[in-house]
Amino acid sequence: MIEQQRSWHSVPKMVIISLFLSIGLQILWHHQLPSPQLPIKTLAEPPPLELLHLLSFGDPIVTAKMLMLWLQAYDNQAGQFLSYQQLDYIALQKWLEQILHIDPNSQYPLLVASHIYSNVADTNRQRIMLEFVYQEFFKDPQHRWPWLAHATVLAKHRLKDLPLALKYAKAIATHSNSQMPRWAQEMRIFILEDMGELEQARLVIGGMLATGQITEQNEIQFLNEKLQALEKKLASPMTNSE
Amino acid sequence: MKSIFTLAALVVLEALRTRFFVVIIILLALGFGLAMFVGQIAIIENVAYQSSLLAAFLRLSAVYVVTLFVITSMVHEFHNHAIYLWLSMPLQRSTYLIGKFSGFALIAAITALLFGAMLLSYVPYQQVGLWTISLFCELLIMTALSLLCVLTFHQIVQAFSVVVGFYILARSITAIQLMAQGPLLNTQSWADQIINFFITSLAMLLPNLDHFTQSKWLVYQTGIFDHLLEIIVQTIVYIILLITMSLFDIYRKNL
Numbered sequence: 001m002i003e004q005q006r007s008w009h010s011v012p013k014m015v016i017i018s019l020f021l022s023i024g025l026q027i028l029w030h031h032q033l034p035s036p037q038l039p040i041k042t043l044a045e046p047p048p049l050e051l052l053h054l055l056s057f058g059d060p061i062v063t064a065k066m067l068m069l070w071l072q073a074y075d076n077q078a079g080q081f082l083s084y085q086q087l088d089y090i091a092l093q094k095w096l097e098q099i100l101h102i103d104p105n106s107q108y109p110l111l112v113a114s115h116i117y118s119n120v121a122d123t124n125r126q127r128i129m130l131e132f133v134y135q136e137f138f139k140d141p142q143h144r145w146p147w148l149a150h151a152t153v154l155a156k157h158r159l160k161d162l163p164l165a166l167k168y169a170k171a172i173a174t175h176s177n178s179q180m181p182r183w184a185q186e187m188r189i190f191i192l193e194d195m196g197e198l199e200q201a202r203l204v205i206g207g208m209l210a211t212g213q214i215t216e217q218n219e220i221q222f223l224n225e226k227l228q229a230l231e232k233k234l235a236s237p238m239t240n241s242e
Numbered sequence: 243m244k245s246i247f248t249l250a251a252l253v254v255l256e257a258l259r260t261r262f263f264v265v266i267i268i269l270l271a272l273g274f275g276l277a278m279f280v281g282q283i284a285i286i287e288n289v290a291y292q293s294s295l296l297a298a299f300l301r302l303s304a305v306y307v308v309t310l311f312v313i314t315s316m317v318h319e320f321h322n323h324a325i326y327l328w329l330s331m332p333l334q335r336s337t338y339l340i341g342k343f344s345g346f347a348l349i350a351a352i353t354a355l356l357f358g359a360m361l362l363s364y365v366p367y368q369q370v371g372l373w374t375i376s377l378f379c380e381l382l383i384m385t386a387l388s389l390l391c392v393l394t395f396h397q398i399v400q401a402f403s404v405v406v407g408f409y410i411l412a413r414s415i416t417a418i419q420l421m422a423q424g425p426l427l428n429t430q431s432w433a434d435q436i437i438n439f440f441i442t443s444l445a446m447l448l449p450n451l452d453h454f455t456q457s458k459w460l461v462y463q464t465g466i467f468d469h470l471l472e473i474i475v476q477t478i479v480y481i482i483l484l485i486t487m488s489l490f491d492i493y494r495k496n497l
Binding site for chain 1: 298456458
């Protein structure tokens, strides 16, 4: 439909002046307002799972994705960057749990827990995140082992907590599958060696070789060499203690 | 039959004249921008995040524009008395309604196809096909409902409010049912029994739209033909119900 319009000359001058004045007034009004500032909000506890399902309107995957992006951006509030030490990690863990509940196939919450939120300079907070990864690992070990493997490395090198690293490495080894790389299953050997538990490390390698679960020649050779080195260490306790 | 085609063609012509498809193109551009933005902020699973959020945006936009188009088009028809002109011709009221519905269905099909095509850059075509057909079925139900509401209320605000309320309820009725049957609320008091009965009755009357147009098909490629079968059967059943109700209403109207 083509609408015929009259020339703008037919608009009364008062209307045109009023139009420009009102635009100018609006701009002036905006400039005299104080710059927007929001107080930093603490992370609240997540709503119950039933409420999240209700608010999903039948599509929980989208809700999970939106919540994850919102949570990821939570440390950037109104142009102010929060340090992770300012975040409530208990609430954060609950949010990650809820997101994983409504979208269990997603790896995102585990990635942010093990790679991002665990980078905080506070060991208690780091432990909360690593424990979250550990607890969630058992629900789907086949897909979630890489995050626990990273948690093992963090526990060993950053937290310097070898028993904790061993706990995680053992969980990976116990729930190993054919798709899991050997290095992930062999992590516990090196942690045991670092802990000075040479006999246990030797038993683990011996067990792996005896069960015939390793078929690759290079792998067998590597483990045999490792076994011999451990036996040598065990045979000469003086060298070991040095 | 010829009258039905004529009426349907006029609806499509009206969509072109009122620049309905310009809105669709703008929504596609907005969707593209949203997908690019999400792709930038997601650390992993970029495609999963892009496809799920884009699909949700497109689905809601499709329902919004199509229902609003149906309602405004019919209100316009009442206001310019075109409906009286049509009904003064040797044309059955049922033919008029079916013709109008066919035109709106065609608009819904074009919208679903255009929106589905946008997802092809992120998701395999089989899952996109499933999603598109499901979106079309969802839009058909919403179109039939909008037609019924506008015939009943004649006003945009009332009709659109009912349509939005219906959509939200139909998408969340399963969650409401699960909440009502939860262990904390599952007492034997009269009030609880009445509420439970009311929710169960409501769920019986509503289509299970929460099974339609699922994002998980696109994200995890879990959509199968059985899902589609269930959706098509539900759509046919509910459209027959809504069209029958509209026919009942239009035959009783003193036009």
